[in-house]
Amino acid sequence: MDGDKLDQLKQFIEQCKADPSILSDPMLSFFRDYLERVKIQNRMIEMLCGGGDRRGNGSPRGYDDSDLVDVELQGKTIERDNDPPQKMGDPTVEVSEENRDASQMEKGQAMEVISEAGVSNRASD
16 A cells, blocks of 8 residues: 555544544445444454453453444344344363364354455445
């Protein structure tokens, strides 16, 4: 990327930090959509990885029930899933190193698929 364009981008981001109302300009709707997608993807990755809580409120998975709200995207509301919880496995089974390694491998594969889906979804926009 050209150094001058990169400097312009940095200036624009600094302006947005100083005055977020800049993003309300209809001409920047593509940028708002991008920022929202990145925010949602980061939240999904944190939830899948069990990342630490950035707010420091002690939530072991990095989110709490206040994060689980209806999301509005481009005028469409995605409602919560009201289905009963699904069975997640036998709680009496002890986790071995082998089981843990297999689980980590599967989690990595799932994250890779999610990442690839995000890339292909952006390409189709």
